Amino acid sequence: MPNILICDDERDIVNALKIYLSDPSYTVFEAYNGKEAVETVSRESIHLVLLDVMMPVMDGIKALAKIREQSNIPVILLTAKSEDTDKILGLNIGADDYITKPFSPLEVVARVRSQLRRYLMLGSGITESGITEIGGIELDDNTKEVRADGNAVSLTPKEFDILRLMMLNAGKVFSPKEIYSEVWHEKPFGSENTVAVHIRHLREKIEINPAEPRYIKVVFGQGYKFEKGRKE
Numbered sequence: 001m002p003n004i005l006i007c008d009d010e011r012d013i014v015n016a017l018k019i020y021l022s023d024p025s026y027t028v029f030e031a032y033n034g035k036e037a038v039e040t041v042s043r044e045s046i047h048l049v050l051l052d053v054m055m056p057v058m059d060g061i062k063a064l065a066k067i068r069e070q071s072n073i074p075v076i077l078l079t080a081k082s083e084d085t086d087k088i089l090g091l092n093i094g095a096d097d098y099i100t101k102p103f104s105p106l107e108v109v110a111r112v113r114s115q116l117r118r119y120l121m122l123g124s125g126i127t128e129s130g131i132t133e134i135g136g137i138e139l140d141d142n143t144k145e146v147r148a149d150g151n152a153v154s155l156t157p158k159e160f161d162i163l164r165l166m167m168l169n170a171g172k173v174f175s176p177k178e179i180y181s182e183v184w185h186e187k188p189f190g191s192e193n194t195v196a197v198h199i200r201h202l203r204e205k206i207e208i209n210p211a212e213p214r215y216i217k218v219v220f221g222q223g224y225k226f227e228k229g230r231k232e
Contacts, residue, residue, distance in 0.1 A: 002116050003045055005029045007037040007063070008052035008078060013101075017050060020105040021112060034063030041067050045178045048116055050108075051095075052078045053086045061090055068094040070172045070228075074115035078103070132167050134226065137206055137215060139167055148206040158183060159202045162195075163226075166216065171228030173219045199224060 002025065006017045009032050018028050029044060031037040035058040037051060049067065053060040064075055077090045077098040087098050096115055099108060130142035136149040144160055146153045155163065161183045166174065174182075180191035203210040215227050 002047040003027045003029060004112065005031060005037060005040050005044075005046045005049045005051075007031040007034070007040075007049065007055070007060070009033055009055040010052075013052070013078075016105075017108065020108050034058030034060055034066075037063045038066040041071055041073070042173070045174070045182060046071075047073055047119060048112060049073060049075045050078060050099075050112070051075055053090065054080070061086060061093065064090055064093050064095055071169055074119050076111055076115060132164075134167055134170055134228075135215060137163075137167065139164060146206070149208075153205045155202070155205060158198055159205070162198055163202060163206070166224065166226035170226045173222050173225045175223040178223070195224075 004021060004026050006014050006021075006028060007030075008014050008017075011032070014030055014032070018030075021028055029040055029046065031040050033055045034051075037049065037060075038058070040046065041049065051060045051063060055063075058066075060077060064077070067073070067075060074096040075094070077087065077095045078101060079087050079090075079098050080101050090098065097111055099111060130140055132139045132141070138147040139160075140146070141164065144157075146155055146160065146163065162179060165179065165182050166172075176192040176195040177188035179195050180186070180188040184191075184194075199216060200210070203213050203216055206215060207213045217225055217227055219225055
């Protein structure tokens with residue numbers, strides 16, 4: 001189930017967007033300034049952000065830059081007609097699209113569906129070849145093959161899905177419950193031990209020394225992350 005974050009300092013706009021996006025297949029999160037948006041993306045498994053540009057505490061452009069440090073999820077900017085410079089800056093920083101206020105409900109829904117389809121069904125950050133490579137780990141989403149330092153690694157389907165999730169969101173911390181929800185697509189009751197076992201097996205297969213992992217790191221009290229952009 002895709003999770004959508006709506007961030008705007010005008011609560012009426014947030015409430016209206018929630019109504020437009022009332023599809024039961026979506027879960028909607030709310031934020032009212034850029035700082036809250038960045039914190040929500042760090043804490044939750046968000047799949048798309050609708051992000052206002054002009055906001056207090058932290059504006060949308062600064063929030064977008066922070067989000068891009070940890071995730072490649074689609075971000076659609078909400079801008080006023082007078083904010084052309086911000087539109088261009090946002091697209092250069094990494095926004096995927098923008099919608100100008102006042103907006104049509106049908107346009108919002110269409111843009112959201114288009115970006116989610118591209119992200120969730122066409123690879124969510126995988127290159128056109130289907131290959132994602134970080135450090136010495138190479139994951140081929142087409143053939144479902146993985147190589148560690150040039151050597152083929154045999155993974156179970158769940159191990160592959162965990163690795164794929166973490167590599168596509170390198171640097172982002174996932175709690176065991178989030179990993180379980182994303183990979184098993186079930187409610188994460190009692191998921192901590194199941195995920196821990198799979199992570200241990202995954203480390204044994206891709207790490208030179210599983211006791212001192214280079215890639216899959218524990219963030220104490222929070223969960224796991226794949227080391228972002230590690231240089232060998």
